[in-house]
Amino acid sequence: MATEHGGAAACNVNVAVRARPLLDWEEQSRCVEVLCDGTAQVGRNPGDDKHLIASSCPRFVFDRGFGTESSQQELFEWVQPAIDGCFEGYNAAILAYGQTGSGKTYSMGTAAIGLVVPEEMGLVPRAFQHIAAGIQKRGDEAEFEMRASFVEVHDDNVNDLLADPGTSTDVIIREDARGEVILVGATEAEAKNCDDLLRLLERGTLSRTTAATRMNATSSRSHAVLTLVIEQRRRPGSASRQRGQPERVRAKLQLVDLAGSERNKRTGTTGKHFKESVNINQGLLALANCINVLSDESAQRVGMHVPYRDHKLTRLLRNSLGGNARTYMLACCSVSASNFQETLNTLRYAARARNIKNTPVVNRGDDDDQLAKMEREMATLKRELSEAAEDPSGLMAQIQSLRE
Ligand code: ADP
Ligand code: MG
Numbered sequence: 001m002a003t004e005h006g007g008a009a010a011c012n013v014n015v016a017v018r019a020r021p022l023l024d025w026e027e028q029s030r031c032v033e034v035l036c037d038g039t040a041q042v043g044r045n046p047g048d049d050k051h052l053i054a055s056s057c058p059r060f061v062f063d064r065g066f067g068t069e070s071s072q073q074e075l076f077e078w079v080q081p082a083i084d085g086c087f088e089g090y091n092a093a094i095l096a097y098g099q100t101g102s103g104k105t106y107s108m109g110t111a112a113i114g115l116v117v118p119e120e121m122g123l124v125p126r127a128f129q130h131i132a133a134g135i136q137k138r139g140d141e142a143e144f145e146m147r148a149s150f151v152e153v154h155d156d157n158v159n160d161l162l163a164d165p166g167t168s169t170d171v172i173i174r175e176d177a178r179g180e181v182i183l184v185g186a187t188e189a190e191a192k193n194c195d196d197l198l199r200l201l202e203r204g205t206l207s208r209t210t211a212a213t214r215m216n217a218t219s220s221r222s223h224a225v226l227t228l229v230i231e232q233r234r235r236p237g238s239a240s241r242q243r244g245q246p247e248r249v250r251a252k253l254q255l256v257d258l259a260g261s262e263r264n265k266r267t268g269t270t271g272k273h274f275k276e277s278v279n280i281n282q283g284l285l286a287l288a289n290c291i292n293v294l295s296d297e298s299a300q301r302v303g304m305h306v307p308y309r310d311h312k313l314t315r316l317l318r319n320s321l322g323g324n325a326r327t328y329m330l331a332c333c334s335v336s337a338s339n340f341q342e343t344l345n346t347l348r349y350a351a352r353a354r355n356i357k358n359t360p361v362v363n364r365g366d367d368d369d370q371l372a373k374m375e376r377e378m379a380t381l382k383r384e385l386s387e388a389a390e391d392p393s394g395l396m397a398q399i400q401s402l403r404e
Pocket of ligand 1: 103107260
């Protein structure tokens with residue numbers, strides 16, 4: 001739903017729930033029923049999967065529901081409007097949330113891409129194919145440039161997953177003058193087509209898994225964030241220029257596979273893994289705290305502080321939550337009754353995210369030029385000030401000359 005909000009059209013975070021099918025070894029009774037209209041009902045059913053959940057059980061309503069029979073293509077079609085918006089210059093974000101084993105990586109399609117049959121290919125490779133086809137289709141109209149970075153937040157560090165072997169993987173999060181998040185130290189790899197993008201995805205996924213294996217943990221112990229920047233320069237005389245659209249637009253697509261949201265008590269983690277899972281929970285808790293403030297209309301009305309700075313994960317996702325992006329969140333859950341509590345928690349968390357209002361705007365290239373000019377001016381001023389601080393008499397002379 002779009003509303004007018006401070007001059008730009010505000011839109012809510014679009015939230016869907018997906019239930020993954022029962023695995024052979026799981027308890028075969030179900031705890032959640034998901035309908036494609038977005039209704040999800042959670043309860044303990046009497047014991048076999050033919051029984052529906054009792055109508056008195058907690059019920060949640062989302063923008064879309066993907067049941068156990070849903071296909072990867074249906075899931076992609078849900079996010080497609082956000083991806084198409086990148087060609088207009090709107091930022092987009094897709095986040096997968098849920099306990100470990102709930103289908104986040106399967107849905108995002110960020111593992112072992114080469115081994116997957118085409119129907120099972122997930123959101124990220126489908127998005128890459130769609131973008132590459134969209135660029136080809138617009139070849140006569142515009143020139144494009146794509147750059148991708150791929151990082152993970154692990155133990156309160158941000159690591160560059162595309163770093164060359166033997167080089168530093170440390171990444172620092174900064175914000176530019178517009179408040180847009182930038183990743184200092186993260187490799188920004190150029191991509192010309194879908195194959196380049198898939199190679200980058202594979203490379204990042206591999207280094208995530210390798211690092212995770214070295215630490216004797218699984219890859220779901222970290223939050224993975226892939227960012228694709230698409231820059232477009234429309235040709236003079238192109239249809240969009242004739243319609244008065246800007247010459248240059250830029251869009252950022254953020255694709256996020258969050259770490260599992262399981263409870264320590266349940267997984268029985270100890271020692272280093274316990275600390276690791278405390279940190280995962282801190283990240284997810286910080287995310288929940290931001291979602292709570294952002295989704296509370298009265299808190300928003302009085303301009304309550306959003307604690308983005310509490311964790312690197314929330315600093316990284318700042319623009320996608322309550323900021324300049326069209327954001328889609330997929331709440332993944334297991335239907336098995338043994339995961340009843342986690343499924344209930346996941347849906348509660350996701351239901352709140354639906355109230356978050358974002359304010360996506362077209363990112364125009366001329367705004368970038370203005371910003372670059374401002375940043376250059378600021379750098380010059382800073383340099384002059386620090387030079388003046390070393391030579392106070394020079395500063396006095398300068399002030400004197402300005403007065404005259
Ligand atoms: P997570 O990333 O949340 O830890 P995974 O995506 O690795 O979970 O999924 C756990 C297991 O369930 C994997 O074996 C995966 O192939 C399977 N799975 C998840 N979702 C689906 C689905 N929608 N259809 C079929 N299998 C699925
Ligand atoms: Mg995973």
